[in-house]
Amino acid sequence: MAEEISKADLGTSTSIADSTKSRSFWPSSLRWIPTSTDHIIAAEKRLLSLVKTPYVQERVNIGSGPPGSKVRWFRSASNEPRFINTVTFDSKADSPTLVMIHGYAASQGFFFRNFDALASRFRVIAIDQLGWGGSSRPDFTCKSTEETEAWFIDSFEEWRKAKNISSFILLGHSFGGYVAAKYALKHPEHIKHLILVGPAGFSSESDAKSDETITRFRATWKGAILSHLWESNFTPQKLVRGLGPWGPNLVHKYTSARFGTYSIGDILNDEESRLLSDYVYHTLAAKASGELCLKYIFAFGAFARMPLLQSASEWKVPTTFIYGSEDWMKYQGAQEARKSMKTPCEILRVPQAGHFVFIDNPTSFHSTVFYACRRFLSPDPDKDSLPEGIISAA
Numbered sequence: 001m002a003e004e005i006s007k008a009d010l011g012t013s014t015s016i017a018d019s020t021k022s023r024s025f026w027p028s029s030l031r032w033i034p035t036s037t038d039h040i041i042a043a044e045k046r047l048l049s050l051v052k053t054p055y056v057q058e059r060v061n062i063g064s065g066p067p068g069s070k071v072r073w074f075r076s077a078s079n080e081p082r083f084i085n086t087v088t089f090d091s092k093a094d095s096p097t098l099v100m101i102h103g104y105a106a107s108q109g110f111f112f113r114n115f116d117a118l119a120s121r122f123r124v125i126a127i128d129q130l131g132w133g134g135s136s137r138p139d140f141t142c143k144s145t146e147e148t149e150a151w152f153i154d155s156f157e158e159w160r161k162a163k164n165i166s167s168f169i170l171l172g173h174s175f176g177g178y179v180a181a182k183y184a185l186k187h188p189e190h191i192k193h194l195i196l197v198g199p200a201g202f203s204s205e206s207d208a209k210s211d212e213t214i215t216r217f218r219a220t221w222k223g224a225i226l227s228h229l230w231e232s233n234f235t236p237q238k239l240v241r242g243l244g245p246w247g248p249n250l251v252h253k254y255t256s257a258r259f260g261t262y263s264i265g266d267i268l269n270d271e272e273s274r275l276l277s278d279y280v281y282h283t284l285a286a287k288a289s290g291e292l293c294l295k296y297i298f299a300f301g302a303f304a305r306m307p308l309l310q311s312a313s314e315w316k317v318p319t320t321f322i323y324g325s326e327d328w329m330k331y332q333g334a335q336e337a338r339k340s341m342k343t344p345c346e347i348l349r350v351p352q353a354g355h356f357v358f359i360d361n362p363t364s365f366h367s368t369v370f371y372a373c374r375r376f377l378s379p380d381p382d383k384d385s386l387p388e389g390i391i392s393a394a
Contacts, residue, residue: 131290
């Protein structure tokens with residue numbers, strides 16, 4: 001079941017926003033946190049207006065919990081169905097399907113610079129993970145790493161079933177890369193190829209204990225406070241909400257600095273910056289849900305509690321790792337994992353790009369994705385050469 005809206009219908013009265021209308025008594029201008037589900041969907045539409053390729057937007061019903069599970073999505077007192085916000089872009093007939101999963105504190109709109117290029121070769125589908133973006137935001141009451149992983153993996157699997165997609169290429173960025181990898185370990189039969197972009201989760205808690213810089217920082221009063229906040233599940237989004245009507249200005253300053261003043265690569269223009277800032281604010285300020293996974297998946301410093309490195313020997317899916325040349329996620333973790341992997345694996349680094357490689361250097365990122373998927377796109381993939389400027393990490 002899904003409610004759909006095409007790009008051509010953005011101005012009509014039958015939008016998704018109507019079907020998810022906020023019932024707050026106060027108008028947004030008088031609320032302490034000036035956002036709502038309507039605002040998220042509207043901001044998403046404005047951002048995606050920059051994309052030329054027609055698309056369909058859906059709210060895909062994933063039910064109230066996985067079949068046979070005693071846990072609803074998840075531990076929620078409500079039995080109501082949940083939805084995954086999904087956008088699907090027009091493509092040529094018989095194009096391979098590429099599913100894209102965003103990272104932590106993000107949502108599918110972060111790929112706005114990539115949809116046109118990727119849709120020229122793939123059937124592109126991007127989702128907001130459960131608890132983020134325009135998807136449902138159930139109460140998050142998971143109490144362990146295992147439950148928290150199941151929240152994302154099982155909800156994605158229910159989405160796959162609802163969409164009736166049997167085989168696809170899966171791309172995940174950062175925390176979305178962690179989820180994509182964990183999903184591929186559990187359901188390898190559905191994945192034709194795995195693309196992990198700056199994936200989180202390869203470094204372990206033991207790495208943190210052996211890191212002298214982190215050990216020294218934790219011993220300081222600042223480190224002690226931040227460590228306490230981490231274990232208390234204090235998220236960046238809580239700060240944005242706490243600032244109330246001043247939140248949008250903080251987010252705008254961050255977005256302008258990260259993708260403008262301090263950008264490593266291709267700076268956002270004024271319109272892109274304005275629309276992305278607006279979109280990011282509304283997705284961050286909405287009800288806390290999926291964001292509360294943080295302390296269960298990672299220890300302070302973003303070291304995984306159940307690192308992917310431990311599962312490298314169980315990998316069953318051909319994998320391409322993509323990193324920005326200035327990515328703070330270190331590609332050495334992928335190199336270490338490759339030693340134990342029994343499937344084809346390559347590690348590619350994109351120049352003039354940081355952690356958000358697909359925003360920093362979209363042109364090279366697209367070339368790298370096409371190269372990674374050459375056996376699905378090229379009549380003679382063995383003759384395809386590495387794109388100019390891309391570095392293969394041996």
